[in-house]
Amino acid sequence: MRKYILLVLMTIILVFAQSICKAQDNIRSLFSYNYGMGFASGDLKSYIDKKLFDGFSIESRYFINKNLSVGLNLGYNDFRKYFDRQEYPTASGNISAVQTRYFNTVPVLATGFYYLNSISAFKPYAGIGIGAFVSNYQKYLSTLESKHTKTSFGLRPEIGTLINLKNGLGLIVSGRYNYATYSYQEFSSLGYFEFNFGLSFSIEK
Numbered sequence: 013m014r015k016y017i018l019l020v021l022m023t024i025i026l027v028f029a030q031s032i033c034k035a036q037d038n039i040r041s042l043f044s045y046n047y048g049m050g051f052a053s054g055d056l057k058s059y060i061d062k063k064l065f066d067g068f069s070i071e072s073r074y075f076i077n078k079n080l081s082v083g084l085n086l087g088y089n090d091f092r093k094y095f096d097r098q099e100y101p102t103a104s105g106n107i108s109a110v111q112t113r114y115f116n117t118v119p120v121l122a123t124g125f126y127y128l129n130s131i132s133a134f135k136p137y138a139g140i141g142i143g144a145f146v147s148n149y150q151k152y153l154s155t156l157e158s159k160h161t162k163t164s165f166g167l168r169p170e171i172g173t174l175i176n177l178k179n180g181l182g183l184i185v186s187g188r189y190n191y192a193t194y195s196y197q198e199f200s201s202l203g204y205f206e207f208n209f210g211l212s213f214s215i216e217k
Contacts, residue, residue, distance in 0.1 A: 037078040037130055040217045042174075044071050044184050046210030052091060054203040060091045060115060067206065073125065083123045085141055089190075089204070091115040114150040117202070119143065119190065121168060133176045141168040145192035147202060164202070166192030174212065184210035 048067040052060050069087030076082065095111040125139030145166040151158040172186025186208045194202040 037135075038216045039075050039078075039214045041075065042073040042081070042083075042182075042212055042214040044073075044210040044212035045069075046071065046087075046184060046186075046208045048087070048089065048188075048206045048208045050204060050206040052204045054201060055199045056091065056115065056202055056204055059198045060093045060113060066090055069119070069208070069210075071123065073123070079127050079129075081123075081125050081127070083125075085119065085121045085123050087117075087119045087121075089117045089119075089206070091204075112152040114148070116148050117190070117192070118146040119166065119168065120146070121166070123170075125170075127174075130176075135174040135176070136171075137173065138171045139169075141170065141188075142166075145190070145194065145202065147192065147194045149196055149199075158197070160196045162194060162196065164192040164194040166190065166202070172208070180214050180216070182212040182214060184208065184212050186210075 046069045048069060050067075051057070067087060067089035069085055071083055071085040073081040073083035091114070093113045095113075097110045119141070121141030121143035123139060123141045125137045127135050127137040143166065144163050146163050147161065149158070149160040149162075168188050168190045170186050170188040172184060175183040175185065177183065188206040188208065190202070190204050190206065192202040
């Protein structure tokens with residue numbers, strides 16, 4: 013009796029998983045809101061001292077077929093660091109001050125992703141975003157301040173997976189590395205990692 017019950021349960025699970033795969037493979041377009049967290053690398057790591065950042069992005073993807081999509085991604089990432097009061101050399105002599113550093117970016121990227129065949133509720137993918145990073149540099153030292161805004165070319169490779177839930181709702185889990193040709197004072201380039209968790213809504217064909 014137990015064998016028959018187990019067989020029926022396995023059949024139900026397989027049918028359910030097959031229907032999920034079919035839904036995943038019939039996506040026409042997808043929209044998502046993503047929360048990002050991560051850490052700096054390279055020159056940004058030196059400037060911000062390993063400070064974690066918060067960020068978000070919104071994106072759309074249009075599926076050319078079940079294995080390929082193109083889309084757009086707009087995001088915002090914010091880094092900041094506070095330093096205790098100490099002496100700093102300036103053109104008019106040393107001053108004792110608290111130093112505050114800010115750095116934020118707004119990536120505006122065209123994306124392309126390749127998807128593996130769905131595995132149950134999961135649809136793994138890999139791809140890249142190409143476009144512009146609008147970077148805003150700010151440093152405050154007592155009454156002295158340094159500000160700089162620049163738009164730079166950038167790339168963002170990404171790997172992740174779509175996770176189907178129900179009625180077009182789903183999740184996105186991904187890892188990204190952002191690189192831009194930004195240069196100013198401490199920076200010869202810009203780089204940082206992201207771990208993203210997003211809520212998605214898809215429209216089927």
